């Protein structure tokens with residue numbers, strides 16, 4: 001049985017991060033062509049009931065409700081959070097903190113294992129360059145969120161997931177000060193090509209010059225080759241329990257680098273954990289060995305870079 005599910009509960013994000021698949025879709029206007037979908041409580045109940053009935057997940061499974069989209073945009077989020085508590089499920093959430101959910105509708109946050117606030121720097125200039133939000137609103141929303149969820153019994157791990165770009169390294173100390181003030185952790189990680197063609201183009205040396213020029217001013221690359229030199233060490237660091245990745249439409253995705261456009265099956269066609277395992281096993285074959293590097297690079301978000309700043 002699976003102990004963890006990664007999934008989206010909505011099919012939109014309101015940010016315009018240049019190096020992210022969803023951000024690119026927003027920037028190009030492609031996302032406007034896709035009708036909005038907010039998973040409601042009936043749809044979530046159908047999913048959970050199926051997963052539990054067929055013992056695909058454990059009764060206390062951890063639902064990480066983020067993959068490609070922003071969960072707070074879904075107006076049904078409070079009901080979904082309450083439902084998880086009532087069914088004994090655990091919750092982990094990532095948010096860009098641009099929007100606040102209706103906390104008055106949330107009964108308890110005792111089942112929250114974690115919340116992470118994804119930040120592209122710590123100043124309006126960095127926000128203009130990546131997310132596109134008002135920075136003061138984001139800070140205020142983080143304060144409010146932490147205060148509200150703590151009042152409702154939150155005892156989990158809360159932290160800022162600070163995306164390091166070349167232009168925002170000098171803002172890290174201010175972020176640390178803010179994190180200390182709010183009483184949460186700061187985790188700094190290198191920003192990268194998130195689900196875009198960039199990973200493979202970089203590795204295959206086929207990246208168009210304009211993109212390479214831009215990326216060379218924004219991203220860090222020096223550590224990428226190092227990741228493969230000590231695979232055993234990084235395999236250990238990146239180890240995580242087997243999980244299922246689902247789209248907001250309850251389709252099984254090959255992994256967290258995919259969205260519903262890459263769906264391989266409906267979870268409702270699966271009637272045991274073994275069937276899901278076999279499906280994932282069948283997807284492993286035939287991978288280009290060069291893409292091993294992509295895997296390590298993508299997992300590098302787990303590596304804390306705080307030591308670079310002595311914090």
Ligand code: SF4
Nearest residue numbers: 013015017020023068
């Ligand atoms: S990186 Fe996160 S916040 Fe930015 S567009 Fe992608 S999903 Fe949205």
